[in-house]
Amino acid sequence: MSAPPVGAKAILKEVLRTKSGIIAIAILAFLVCVVVIVPLYAPYDVVKKWNDPRAWLDNPRCAAPEWVELMVGKKLPRTIKISMEDFRATKYSTVLSHGNLTIKLIRMMAYFDYDYDDFPSEFGIMANMTCLKGMKVDIKLIRPDGDEILLLSKVFSSGESSFMLSSGDSEVKLIASNYVAEVTGISPSLRLPQVILFAEKSEDMWNPSKAKVLKGRYKIVLEATSFTPEDDIDLEVIIYGKVFGVFGTDSLRRDLLVGLLWGAPVALAFALTAATAVTLIQTFLGIVSGYFGGKVDEIIQRFTDLMMIIPVLPILILISFLYRIGIWLLLVIIVGFSIVGSTTKVVRSMVLQIKEEQYILAAVSYGASSWRIIFRHIFPRVLPYTFSLIALAVPSYIFLEAALSFLGLGDPVLPTWGKILGEAHAEGAAYYGYWWWILIPAGFIALTAIAFALLGYAIDKIVNPRLREI
C-alpha cells in the first residue's frame, strides 16, 4: 500500500484515474460551463425581472420545451407575435371632412402563416390608442378558408388609452361558440376560441382532441373610425404556442431556461461555501480539541455533543419562516449551527494519533509553537481527508436549500432550482402533466448532488487508506 497522496494536484490526478472520478469531473465541468454561459445568455437585469409577471407576457403559459416535437413527431406551435411595428407598416389612414364634421378612418392588416399540427394555447390582442372624441374599432380575423370572424366591434369613449382582448374573455368565447353554431348548427359544449377559430370546419371543430388544425395564412384586420385627425391606434397580437425554448415555461410564462441557468451558480455558490466553511471550521476545532486536550478538549467535545442533539432542520425551517431571510443570511445561520459536528469528532480522533508521531515530537523539541505545529504540520495531514468531506457535504446543502425553497421559504428574489421545483409542486404541475417543470429542475439538482457524491467517494477512496485496501 502506498502512502495517501497529499496536495490538491496529486489528489486530482488520482481522482481522474477512477471511473466515478471521471464522471464527477465531467458533470462538474458541464456545470462550470453553465455558470460561465449564464451572464451571456441572461444577464443579471433579466433575472431581476424573474418575479415581475409583466416581464414575461410574450411567452406562452406552461409550454413544453421545443424538443418535445421530436418525441411526439408533430410540429407543435411556436408563439407568433405580430408587433405594433408590423401593424404600423400596413397602417393606412384618411381624414375626411365635411363642414365641421371630421372623420378619420384607420385601417391596418397583418397576416401570419399557421402550419403547425396543434392548436395555439391562447391568443391575446392589445391595443394602445389616442382617443379624444370616441372611436369605433372593429377587429376581424380572416381564416384561410375565407371566413371572416368579427372579434371585436366596440365604440370606445373619449379618454380611453388601451384595451386587451384574450381567448379567455367571455365575449371572445361567445363569438367562437356563435361561429360554431353558424357553421354546424349546434352549440358546442366546450368554448375554446383558440381551438375553434383555428379548426377546420366540421362537427367536432370545438373539440380539441378531435378537431383538425386549419393550416394556412390568417389575416387580422383592424378598422377604426374616429372624429378627430389626432386620434390613433396601435395593435399587437400574440398567438401563444405550446412549446417554448429549451426548457419550457412555468405558469407565470417565465422562461425556465433563465431560472435554471441562474440556479446553477446560486446552488453551487451556496452549497460549496456552506460545505467548505462548515467542514473547515469543524476540522479546525477538531484539531484544536485533539491537540490541546484537557479542558479545551472537554469543552469542545461537550459542545459538539450538544449541537449534534439539537434538531437543526426544524429550527432552520422555523427561522426562515418567521424571519423570511434571504439565501445568504441562511448560509450564515447554517454555518453558525454547524461550527461543531461529526467532523470535529473524526478529526479529533485522527489528531490524537497524529500528535504522537515522531515528526510532531521533533517539531515540539526544536521549540515550534503550538499554532505553528497545528497549521504547518497537522493541518496539511488532515486536509486531504477534508476534501472528501467537503465534496460529500455539498449534496446535503444543495438539498437543504432545495428543501427550504420547496416549502416556499427560499430566497425571495433569486430563482433557485428548489424554488422552481417547489412552485411546480404548489401549482400541481405533476397533476396537469407539466413534467418538464418538475423533471428538469429535479434533474439539475440530482446531477449536481450526484457529481459531488461521486467526487467525494473518489477522493475518499484515495485519501482513506482503509478504503484503499478494500
Place this chain on the structure above:
Amino acid sequence: MNKAGKQRRLMRKINIPGYLRFLAKRAIFLLLTLMIATYLTIIIANFGGYIDEILKSQIEWEVSWELSRDPAFRKLPEEEQERIRLRMIEDRIKARGLDKPFILRSIIYLRDALTLSLGRAMYLRSAGGSSRVADIILERLPWSVLLFTTGTILSALVGIYVGLYMAKRALGVFDRSMMVTAILTSSIPAWFFGIIFLLVFSIQLGIFPPGGLVSRPHTELFAYIIDVLYHLALPLITWVFASFGGWAYVTRNIVIQIMREDFVMAARAKGLPERRILYKYVLRPAAPPIVTMLALAIIASWTGAIITETVFSWPGLGTLYWEAIGVMDAPVIIGLTVIYAYLYVITIFILDLVYALLDPRVRTLGG
C-alpha cells in the same frame, strides 16, 4: 466454563462506583443538553417575545369588540367606558400570564416543557376538537410511526442483507454496481424521490394514489385499513428506496473490515464453514454499531420527515410541525421539539448504559 460463571467474572471486573459516576456524568450532561435545545426552541418559536405582543393586541381587539356589542356599556359615560375597557384588557392579560416579562415567562415555558405539561395549542385542534398539545401530537404520532418506523426497519433489513451479500463477493459486479447505487441514492433525500415517484407512478401510470391517508371516508374498518395501506405503499417504497443504500454501504464496510481481523482468519484456518464464520464471528462484532445506527434512525423517524410528509400529504408529525409553523402555533412547535429531544436523549442514554456495560474501555473509566 458455564454461563453463570462467566457472568460473575464479568460483574467482578466492572468498577461499580466508576460506572455509576460515568452514568451520572452522562445523565447530567444529557439533561443540560435537553434544556438548552428546548430553551433555544422556545426563544425562536416565540419570535423572541413577539408572539406575546400579537397575543396582547389580539386580547385588546377582542375586548373592544365584545364591549362595543354591549348596549348597557354604550350607555355609560366615555371615561367610565375607557376605564372598564382597560381593566378588562389588563385582567385578561394577567389571566393568560402575559403581564410578566418574556424572559421570566420563557423560564416558566421551559419548566412546563421539561415536565411535559405541554399546555394548549393557540390555533391547531385535534380531529376530536381538543386543543391540548399532547392530544394533537398523540393523534398524529401513530401515522408517522406507521410510515417511517416501518420504513426505517424495512430499509435497514434490506440494506443489511444487501450489504452482507456485497461483502461476501467484494469487488464483484454486484458489489460495484450496488456501491454506485448506494452512493447515488443515499446522497439524494427521500422527499426528492417522492416528487419524482409521485409524478411517474401516481400521476402518469396511476398505480398509486397521489398522497393523503385515505381516498374517502370509510365506515367499515377493513376497507379503511386496506385504503390506508394502499396510500402507505408509495411513501413507504420511496423511504426504503432512498435509505437502503446507506445501510448496505455501511454494513458492507463494517463486515469487510471485520473479515480481515485475525480471529476471522483463525476461524477460517480452523476450517469452519463460511456460513458459520459469517454469523458467529463476523456479525457479532458488527452488530453494536449497526444497532446503534438503527436505534438512532428509528428515534429520528418518529418525528417523521417534515418535507417527505408534506410531499405525500401524509398526516403525521412532520406535517403537523409544518402546519404549526404556518400559523405560528408556538406551543405545538415547542411540544414537538421537546418530545423529539426527550426521545433522542433517552435513547442516547440507554445506548451509553449498554455500551458502558459491554465495552471494557468504558467500563473501567474513571475507576
